[in-house]
Amino acid sequence: MSPTNEAADDSLGRFSRAADTASTDVIRTYSTSFGLATRLLGPRHRQHVRNIYAMVRIADEIVDGVAAQAGLDTSAQTEALASYVAETHRSMRTGYSTDLVLHAFARTARECGIGEDLTQPFFDSMSADIADPADFAVYDAAAHERYVYGSAEVVGLMCLRVFLRDAVRTEKETAVLTHGARQLGAAFQNVNFLRDLADDTDRLQRGYLGDSGRLTDADRDAWVRTVEAQLDDARRSIPLLPKDARAAVRSALALFAALTRRVARTPASELYRRRVRVPDPVKALLAARAVVVTAMERDR
Incomplete structure (x- = not known):
């Protein structure tokens, strides 16, 4: 069955709204304090900041135990983060991702001028957190x-x-x-x-x-x-x-x-x-x- 022209035209909009909802749900799950602060933002800023938070939160979870608890060793965690980084940057270039959180972040990045000059240092720090748990890392x-x-x-x-x-x-x-x-x-x-x-x-x-x-x-x-x-x-x-x-x-x-x-x-x-x-x-x-x-x- 083919969608109507009107439905087809609104498909990206519907997907983007779902992406924003996914990002907001990440905040609700992980940070009541940050969620409270974002509610104080003006409407033109609020969703963009939530989209940033969701992207960085997921990357942080990859290196802070979620991947390990899922059974990934350090090599697999490194691969998972590298895949996330590549998809983040690809979506920033194209404005689209099949990953809802990254789709939302990409739209924010493109509208607000967030480039790899900011995302790559973030991912470099996340990568530094992947280490053999038997070795105590001192900074x-x-x-x-x-x-x-x-x-x-x-x-x-x-x-x-x-x-x-x-x-x-x-x-x-x-x-x-x-x-x-x-x-x-x-x-x-x-x-x-x-x-x-x-x-x-x-x-x-x-x-x-x-x-x-x-x-x-x-x-x-x-x-x-x-x-x-x-x-x-x-x-x-x-x-x-x-x-x-x-x-x-x-x-x-x-x-x-x-x-x-x-x-x-x-x-x-x-x-x-x-x-x-x-x-x-x-x-x-x-x-x-x-x-x-x-x-x-x-x-x-």
């Missing part, structure tokens, strides 16, 4: 910097390209925003390293914070100071964002600032036993405050 300062740039800072830069795609900013403003996006991504990643010490150390055999032993309270304090400085840099760039992106970014920043304060109050030894989190009512309050602050600002 020195240089390796940590490279990993954080690829795994987190470029994701911030992808989101920035979404926010600025219809905006005009001076060269100086763009530099401030670029630095802020990178610093925010780095802060998010470093906080997660601190709160995921137990899982990273015991299950994944990774020492992202540069120590194959145990972090001391003094080590924790040094990392907290680093994160606080990164958050301060990111905070200064928020007023330069389009107004319909500010509440979401403020909310996410406030959440991670709250996480950082809780990490700072938690003995390092306890960080190896439990994951620090912010209660849902506090998250809601932080989001509400971000909305109120943004509503009082002028449009940009």
